[in-house]
Amino acid sequence: MTLIEQQKYFVLHAPRQVGKTSYLLALMDYLNQTGTYHCVYVNVEVAQTAREDVNRGMRAILSELRSMARDYLDDPFVDGIWLEVLETSGGDAALSEVLTRWAQASDKPLVLLIDEIDALVGDTLISILRQLRTGYAKRPIRFPISIVLCGVRDVRDYRIHSNREQAIITGGSAFNIKAESLCMGGFNRQEVERLYQQHTDETAQLFDRGVLEAVWECTHGQPWLVNALGYEVCFRMTTGRDRTLPITIDMILEAKEQLIVRRETHLDQLVGQTPRRSPSRRVIHPMLQGEDSTT
Template identity: 50%
Template structure:
């Protein structure tokens, strides 16, 4: 059976291309923490390989024979929400199942299930771990996954029971407990049944360390894909590697999902492994992945609704610098979620997220915009008529901006998002839009690519257009002067034949007659359309 790139659940070497999960964590540090009887947190964004790493760590420890390591996923307790009895019962059942399947220990499983008929639900987990520890001289290392999925008093009870047994380790309680989830325990905001908000740090003040599972390195990203070449002989065009790295920055799910799109979802490449994966086939696979709104990408929408995430991302989309206005812990929290990078500069984490986030934020706007592609495609040469398109957007913006931007959750970046929704509606299914955000400069750069021959697609001639979006923040002429230089430089960088500068004037008291204009300017021999809105 041919192995594949894995996009769901833990990776299995016999089924999937996989990197050594123990090489992705600092095994020496983790073993030292276990030796020192410490409790700690392992956290990382969703679908980055946490579960695969935890299962590998459990197997590694159990092979050594010194410890009894146990992995348990306790996500089922989420459904109990604040109902502690239901939540603790779900956790105990998860531990019983883990003992049966990982330890092959029916006695330990029965010991767990017997507790469900007793009183004192707020002591079930502590009591079970005490009994297990006393039943075998080997210290227990307990790996609890999806802890931060728990809600309210259920989570508070679990954390406090672990804390209550901490002093009994290692003879009568696990030597080490590892809490695993998307967030660090310090970022838990737990709403108790009494209305009190309790932080994870106060409910679990025995944490010795917080370890974050990172993305693949550029070398690891390439190494994973080359496993496919080694297994099938199918090679990747050299130009793909730089694109793959910028698109994913090593985010494990994206790396695997793009590999799956290229090598499995592309039926021609799947049927004939002698065909190479070319750059254009790769770009087509990337666009399919983005348009698929796959579960991982769809989960971004939920994160974008969180107030702390909104505060950071909205400022990036608007071209502002969040470091100037937001608490450092909020920026660190969004970075921990994998949505942004903070080094070498603050930005959205990778090029695919830069595409997906504005599309998700404007999805309902895109599908309700009535303008269609055919109106703007010149029949003579199939080029997009950018002057006609932007003039139509000016009128659309004049008629809809106030009402529509108010409905955006991300109102700070409303004008830029509305134009992106309008353009996405026009180019969907035919062209591509790439996005860059200029932090601290209130600008967004859009690079539009439109194939001029439907049969050849992007393998044939392509219309390339740069649009620079700026919010007026000084005088109009100063903003235009700065914007022209930036637009020309970006157009040269992209090899674009056309360039346009769009200036949004959001100053109160300005009439539409004052804000709406169109003219052309020349800089360095390049003609740039300037549009006021």
């Protein structure tokens, strides 16, 4: 919140399945509920297949932006101008022009949350970064006061091949206005305990002594694993759905085995995306190999 209040542009990055999108959507709801900002979330992955075709990419991004503004803010402004702006300004200026006009017309400062930014490639990615950089100097009256770029990697680590320039452009040079790069981590032990306590508060179902320690040993706080394990044991398993029965360590271990047997897609993704020496990988990889991850 401090960075937004300071009218900063910044980067939020983390591996997949950590909860970035859920966080951004919750942040959008919170900011809009304060009554101080107009905040909109947009997922630009819709433009991934455009690759080097900037006009096609911006058409997809602006179409998604107008849908989100209409659905979440009940604001038809972008819907009314985006096609005309795209036609007259072209893909390399359309996003900047739409945001400029929208900021000027809005009765509250705009905050833009851009998700999956590193799903874009080539000249489309370069164009969006440069348009945001160009508009930065026009804030707060004629451009969003704060923009969050969210993805798997830090923008400064991007090495983007431009077909038009026949060169490698670094993300740090295309978007050199960011105030800070924030990396989302997993849950700590206390956060895992608080999350599971919410289930007890809502259902009165208890967890036996040692259960939360077993959850930690199975997940090491990886958000997807923490939630998947809790959902499996409390909502999928027959015994777990009986709220008069406590959740036991054996039930947690059975739930872990069920996730492995089903070979959940996210488990494979997590193995490929977590560093070799990270605690999460040391847990996930043995799970998939049928080994004891708690030893």
